[in-house]
Amino acid sequence: MTKQPYLAEKSPPLKGEISVPGDKSISHRALMFALLARGKTRISGLLEGEDVLATAKAIQQLGGRVRKDEAGVWHVEGAGLGKLQEPDDVLDMGNSGTAARLLIGLLSTHPVTTVLTGDHSLRGRPMARVTGPLEATGASFQMRSKGRLPLSIAGKDVAECLTYRLAVASAQVKSAVLLAALNLPGESVVEDPFGTRDHTENMLRHFGADMTVEELNTGGTRITVQGRPALTARDICVPADPSSAAFPVAAALLVPGSNVTLRGVCLNPTRTGLFQALDRMGAQITFLNERVEGGEPVADMHVVHSALQAITLEPEIVPSMVDEFPILAIAAANAEGTSRFEGLGELRVKESDRLAAIHAGLASIGVSAAIHGEALVIEGCGAGGVPGGNAARPVVTHFDHRIAMSFLIAGLASQQPIHVDDGRAVATSFPNFFALFGALGATIVG
Numbered sequence: 001m002t003k004q005p006y007l008a009e010k011s012p013p014l015k016g017e018i019s020v021p022g023d024k025s026i027s028h029r030a031l032m033f034a035l036l037a038r039g040k041t042r043i044s045g046l047l048e049g050e051d052v053l054a055t056a057k058a059i060q061q062l063g064g065r066v067r068k069d070e071a072g073v074w075h076v077e078g079a080g081l082g083k084l085q086e087p088d089d090v091l092d093m094g095n096s097g098t099a100a101r102l103l104i105g106l107l108s109t110h111p112v113t114t115v116l117t118g119d120h121s122l123r124g125r126p127m128a129r130v131t132g133p134l135e136a137t138g139a140s141f142q143m144r145s146k147g148r149l150p151l152s153i154a155g156k157d158v159a160e161c162l163t164y165r166l167a168v169a170s171a172q173v174k175s176a177v178l179l180a181a182l183n184l185p186g187e188s189v190v191e192d193p194f195g196t197r198d199h200t201e202n203m204l205r206h207f208g209a210d211m212t213v214e215e216l217n218t219g220g221t222r223i224t225v226q227g228r229p230a231l232t233a234r235d236i237c238v239p240a241d242p243s244s245a246a247f248p249v250a251a252a253l254l255v256p257g258s259n260v261t262l263r264g265v266c267l268n269p270t271r272t273g274l275f276q277a278l279d280r281m282g283a284q285i286t287f288l289n290e291r292v293e294g295g296e297p298v299a300d301m302h303v304v305h306s307a308l309q310a311i312t313l314e315p316e317i318v319p320s321m322v323d324e325f326p327i328l329a330i331a332a333a334n335a336e337g338t339s340r341f342e343g344l345g346e347l348r349v350k351e352s353d354r355l356a357a358i359h360a361g362l363a364s365i366g367v368s369a370a371i372h373g374e375a376l377v378i379e380g381c382g383a384g385g386v387p388g389g390n391a392a393r394p395v396v397t398h399f400d401h402r403i404a405m406s407f408l409i410a411g412l413a414s415q416q417p418i419h420v421d422d423g424r425a426v427a428t429s430f431p432n433f434f435a436l437f438g439a440l441g442a443t444i445v446g
Helices: 024-036 052-063 095-107 128-137 171-181 199-204 242-254 273-280 314-322 323-333 345-349 354-364 401-411 422-426 433-442
Strands: 005-011 016-017 039-043 065-068 072-079 115-116 140-144 148-154 163-165 186-190 211-215 220-224 257-267 283-294 295-306 337-343 368-373 375-379 418-420 444-446
Touching: 005 323, 016 433, 024 039, 024 052, 024 163, 024 171, 024 199, 039 148, 052 065, 052 095, 052 323, 052 422, 072 163, 095 115, 095 140, 095 171, 115 323, 128 140, 128 171, 163 314, 171 186, 171 199, 171 220, 186 273, 199 211, 199 220, 242 283, 242 295, 242 323, 242 401, 242 433, 273 283, 273 314, 273 323, 273 401, 323 354, 323 375, 323 401, 345 354, 354 368, 354 375, 354 401, 401 418, 401 422, 433 444
Parallel strands: 016 257, 163 186
Antiparallel strands: 005 418, 005 444, 039 072, 065 072, 115 148, 140 148, 186 220, 211 220, 257 295, 283 295, 337 375, 368 375
16 A cells, blocks of 8 residues: 655644543453443444454454444453454454554364454564464464464363463463463463563453452563353443554644644553653653553543653663554653663564664754663753654655654644654554644644
8 A cells, every 4th residue: 555644743732531442452342341241341442443343353253242322332241261262364454563463362262263464564473472372272273474463273172271371561462371271171371570560461451250359479470361261242431542542642842833632542550651750751641531441540631741850760660651652752842851761672573673663763853862671761951842854855654653653742732844754553552642642733634
């Protein structure tokens, strides 16, 4: 497909009260658990980006009955745990690594044969980190070299329970193993020493699984799941995605005179690393009307323009903000002083090699930055803003939605417009991104 370039230019103050799309991580999981449950699940606030719609289609292929009503509520009649139907076609997961990796786990302990594929970007992402621990279930996996899609799964319905300790700080790997454990006999144990996001554990509780979570001295958890529970359909209200909220939050902080309120943002403690980092940088962010919805903590966020200061982040915070480093890099580029972010190796296996993409993108908009091993160092431009003016050298997005959105946000506060080579991937997670920023008063054009 033909690339679609975009540019963003210096914005007047951003003003307004907005809602960002539903949380992508929770949306994927809501559909998958609805498939495994008995009965009809109603899901409101589901993210309707391309990634989640790919999951909804896969759920239908596996035996779930899915429809959306006139009020925008999604209804899923589950096939039931252990009762998935074998799809008669390949499952195409588009650009979604979360959906692909979680489904690999779910399918590994069901007696069906499936083939997963995705777009060009997803077919280049590693899957062996998931299939490795799942080989203990007896499932067999065939994939391309370096663990890449397309991937075939021959699942098994008779296996022993699992015991696994995460080797990398990946909620996707943890969730894949937990989903596999649901259809295994006996008690499975997954140890997460890193404290990765816990939406899967929350969803297990919500649907009635027999599960315990023990806190570890490392700050992580040990999760014990009893296999083959009677999962029961439950209504779900998906809160606003903090990873999507990161973009209007950053824009309001960077554009002078801005005053923006975001409604109903998920504040799961495993997802708030960015907001903690911005607070340390001097961001004026107030959390209002704090509450719990669908088992997740939620609040409204009031954000005003702030003068930011450089910070150093240690590796321990990475799991709670691994998807937000592209936009944090833009905040650091506008801060006073030199920022250093440690432990970013996981960014190399996202939708793109995000560590390299951030570094190259900053160079193209006139910001000095360097990579030292797994650390990123950024020389902030301060109150004057980043130079921009990169029409001859647009930011290369690698069809990565977060790279595209982050550098467009940079353009709203830069001295000259900032160009990105392709904005199509934005639709995978934030389908109303351009309309929302237009309503706030920003100029982003394609």
